[in-house]
Amino acid sequence: xxxxxxxxxxxxxxxxxxxxxxxxxxxxxxxxxxxxxxxxxxxxxxxxxxxxxxxxxxxxxxxxxxxxxxxxxxxxxxxxxxxxxxxxxxxxxxxxxxxxxxxxxxxxxxxxxxxxxxxxxxxxxxxxxxxxxxxxxxxxxxxxxxxxxxxxxxxxxxxxx
Ligand SMILES: CC(C)(COP(=O)(O)OP(=O)(O)OC[C@H]1O[C@@H](n2cnc3c(N)ncnc32)[C@H](O)[C@@H]1OP(=O)(O)O)[C@@H](O)C(=O)NCCC(=O)NCCS
Numbered sequence: 628x629x630x631x632x633x634x635x636x637x638x639x640x641x642x643x644x645x646x647x648x649x650x651x652x653x654x655x656x657x658x659x660x661x662x663x664x665x666x667x668x669x670x671x672x673x674x675x676x677x678x679x680x681x682x683x684x685x686x687x688x689x690x691x692x693x694x695x696x697x698x699x700x701x702x703x704x705x706x707x708x709x710x711x712x713x714x715x716x717x718x719x720x721x722x723x724x725x726x727x728x729x730x731x732x733x734x735x736x737x738x739x740x741x742x743x744x745x746x747x748x749x750x751x752x753x754x755x756x757x758x759x760x761x762x763x764x765x766x767x768x769x770x771x772x773x774x775x776x777x778x779x780x781x782x783x784x785x786x787x788x
Contacts, residue, residue, distance in 0.1 A: 630675035632718040635665045642681035650702045653762045671722045682707035685715045696723035698733035712745050724774045734767040
């Protein structure tokens with residue numbers, strides 16, 4: 628059954644911390660940070676809720692005056708089921724579009740094949756890399772996706788004007 632994607636509530640924080648501990652070995656988001664992010668106007672924390680069980684989350688950050696939102700983190704719990712990452716990524720894009728952003732950017736470890744596959748299959752293009760970005764010295768690859776619907780005739784006309 629596909630999960631519902633919804634904003635996180637304070638009551639989800641335990642589940643978020645559990646996912647974080649299960650999937651990341653370093654650079655984890657702390658309980659305090661999740662609590663802060665869930666209440667911040669500059670962030671959206673989205674949850675994949677499968678019949679009451681939190682099976683994944685993503686965090687999108689916004690900066691005033693910046694039309695590019697940032698996918699700060701995304702994770703699916705072990706056994707969360709296929710397709711949850713794709714659904715969360717699509718929800719992150721919708722929430723960024725809803726806040727007027729025209730692009731979504733992210734960083735990913737260069738050795739994270741599964742996440743890179745997810746991004747590349749969903750239209751993200753590589754825009755750079757940052758050696759030593761992670762705590763263990765691993766390189767980050769930067770990706771970006773345009774959230775502007777290039778097929779909309781009205782937008783095409785606007786850009787030509
Ligand atoms: C990255 C992550 C969020 C993806 O979520 P997911 O639910 O596994 O992703 P999905 O099932 O929606 O899709 C992943 C894609 O990767 C592909 N994939 C599956 N296993 C793979 C593997 N071992 N190597 C490369 N690609 C793989 C799948 O084919 C799938 O594409 P498709 O279904 O369109 O064919 C999840 O694996 C995760 O939480 N990983 C640990 C945390 C993490 O690395 N987060 C990202 C930090 S940038």
